[in-house]
Amino acid sequence: MTGMLETNVPSYPFGNDGLDPLLPHFAENGDGVGQVRLPTGQLAFLFTRHDHIRELLRSPDFSSDFTRPGFPLIRPLAEDMPRPDGSLIRMDPPEHTKFRRLLTPEFMIKNMRPLEPLIRQTVVDAIERLRAAGQPADLVEHFALPVPSMVICHLLGVPYADHDYFQECSRTLLAWKTPPEQARAAIEDLRAYLAGLVDKRMREPGDDLISRLATERLATGELTVDELVGLSTLLLIAGHETTSNMLGLSTMVLLQHPDQLRQLRERPELVDDTVEELLRYLTIVRTGLTRVAVNDTVVGGHALKAGDGVIALLSAANRDSDVFREGEEFDLHRGSHQHMAFGFGIHQCIGQPLARAELRIALGELFTRLPALALAVDPADVEYRDAVVFGVQRLPVTW
Amino acid sequence: MTDGLRVVVDRDACCGSGNCVRTAPEVFDQDDAEGLVVLRQPEPPERLHGAVREAAYNCPAGAIEVVEQRPGGAA
Ligand code: HEM
Ligand code: SF4
Numbered sequence: 001m002t003g004m005l006e007t008n009v010p011s012y013p014f015g016n017d018g019l020d021p022l023l024p025h026f027a028e029n030g031d032g033v034g035q036v037r038l039p040t041g042q043l044a045f046l047f048t049r050h051d052h053i054r055e056l057l058r059s060p061d062f063s064s065d066f067t068r069p070g071f072p073l074i075r076p077l078a079e080d081m082p083r084p085d086g087s088l089i090r091m092d093p094p095e096h097t098k099f100r101r102l103l104t105p106e107f108m109i110k111n112m113r114p115l116e117p118l119i120r121q122t123v124v125d126a127i128e129r130l131r132a133a134g135q136p137a138d139l140v141e142h143f144a145l146p147v148p149s150m151v152i153c154h155l156l157g158v159p160y161a162d163h164d165y166f167q168e169c170s171r172t173l174l175a176w177k178t179p180p181e182q183a184r185a186a187i188e189d190l191r192a193y194l195a196g197l198v199d200k201r202m203r204e205p206g207d208d209l210i211s212r213l214a215t216e217r218l219a220t221g222e223l224t225v226d227e228l229v230g231l232s233t234l235l236l237i238a239g240h241e242t243t244s245n246m247l248g249l250s251t252m253v254l255l256q257h258p259d260q261l262r263q264l265r266e267r268p269e270l271v272d273d274t275v276e277e278l279l280r281y282l283t284i285v286r287t288g289l290t291r292v293a294v295n296d297t298v299v300g301g302h303a304l305k306a307g308d309g310v311i312a313l314l315s316a317a318n319r320d321s322d323v324f325r326e327g328e329e330f331d332l333h334r335g336s337h338q339h340m341a342f343g344f345g346i347h348q349c350i351g352q353p354l355a356r357a358e359l360r361i362a363l364g365e366l367f368t369r370l371p372a373l374a375l376a377v378d379p380a381d382v383e384y385r386d387a388v389v390f391g392v393q394r395l396p397v398t399w
Numbered sequence: 400m401t402d403g404l405r406v407v408v409d410r411d412a413c414c415g416s417g418n419c420v421r422t423a424p425e426v427f428d429q430d431d432a433e434g435l436v437v438l439r440q441p442e443p444p445e446r447l448h449g450a451v452r453e454a455a456y457n458c459p460a461g462a463i464e465v466v467e468q469r470p471g472g473a474a
Binding site: 100107338346 | 414415416417418420429432434435453457459460461
C-alpha cells in the first residue's frame, strides 16, 4: 500500500460535527480501506469491511503491544509510558495465552449463571433508587453506571463504597481530551488503589476473583503481584465503563423505536436478539481496534509492511451491507450473530458473558418495571461522551 | 441418508470466548480449568448442522473446523 498520496489524509478519530452521532463516519477508498492521520502525526490504514476485519483480527501477523515500533496511537502517550504489567489487552502470545487461560473460567457462561440473581437484585434496587430520586432523573447516574459498577465490584471484591474514586479515575483515563501526563497519573492512581486492595486480599481473602488469584496464583509463581494489580485494573475499568455506556445508549435507542420496544415488552423472549442488535448497532468501541503489523503481510488483498499501523473499524464492519441488510437501521429481528462489537481474534472480549447477562437482565427489568419510561430531553440535545468508549453523558428520563 | 458433518476443534488455538457454547451448547463446552473448548459430539445430528457452521464462522480464533462428509463415510 505504498505510493498512496499522503496529502489530504483525513484526521482520526473523526469528529461527528453535527452528523447523527449514532452513525459512525469513515472515509475509505472504495475498496473498504482508507488511510488516516493520527493525532501523533502518524499514518495508519483504516479497515472497514467485515471480511477484512475478520481476517485482520484473526491474523498472527499483528500485535496489540503499543510499545512496538509503528504502533498506531490514537492519542499521544506520556513519555516513556511502559506497557503496564498484567494488561492482557496489550499482550501478544504466548504471554497473552497464559493470562487469558488463567482468567477465562472466571467469566465463562456457566460460571455467570449463578451470578444472575445478584445481577437481578442489583438492577431492581437501582430501579427503586431511580424512582426515589424523583422525576425527571438521570438514568446514567441512577442506573446505567451503578449497576455494572456494583456487579464488577462484587465479582472482583472491590468495595463499591470507593466508586466515586475509581469512576473518576477511569473517566479521566478514557476521555480523549485528557492530556497524556494526566492520563498516566489516572492509571497510576488506579493501580495504586488496586495494589492496596490486592495486598489486603492476600492477607484476608474473600470469595472473589482478586482473592482467588491472590491465594491460588501468586504462591505458585504463575502471577506476580504487579501482574495481578494490572489485571485487576483492566477488569475494573473494562467491567463497568463498557456495559454502563451500553445501558444508557440502549435505553435511548429503544425509546426512540417505540414499535420495536412494544414488541419486546409483549414478547420478553426477544431480549437476547435485542441485546445482540443493540451491540451491533451501537458498537461502543467506536474508534476501532489498533494493531501493528509485525511481518509483511496481506489483508483483503492489501499488502502491508512490518511496522504499518492498522485500525479495525468495528463500527463500520457492523454496518457492512454485504453482511447486514440496511445496516444503518435498528432492527431487533435481524438476528445479528456475526457482529464484532466484542472484537474478533484472540482478544475478543473476555467479559462478554457477563456483559450479555447484565444487558439482558437490566433492560428486561427496566422496561417491565417502568412501563411509562420516556426521555425527558429532546434526543437532539443528548450529550455524548467524547471518550474511548462511546456513550451518553446524561440521560434525563421520566416514568 | 443425508450428508454427515464432522467437527474438529483446536484447543491450542482456542481463546475461550465461549461463542461456540452460546451458539451450539449441545456440541461445544468449555473445560473448568482454562475455559478451552471441549467437543461434546464430533458428529452432531443434522438438526444442529446450521448452529455448528455458525459457531465455526463466528469463532474469533478460527479454532473450529467443519468437515462435510459424503454418505458412505468418505470425507
Ligand atoms: C457491552 C460491553 C462490552 C463491550 C462492547 C466490550 C468490548 C470489547 C472489545 C471490542 C474488546 C477487544 C479489544 C481488542 O481486541 O483489542 C474487549 C476486550 C476485553 N474486555 Fe470487553 N467489552 C464489554 C464488556 C466487558 C466486561 C463486562 C468486562 C469485564 C470483565 C470486559 C473485559 C475485557 C477484557 C479483560 C478484554 C481483553 C481481553 C484480551 O485481551 O484477551 N469487557 N472488550
Ligand atoms: S468459539 Fe472458538 S475461541 Fe471461542 S471457545 Fe469456542 S472454540 Fe474457543
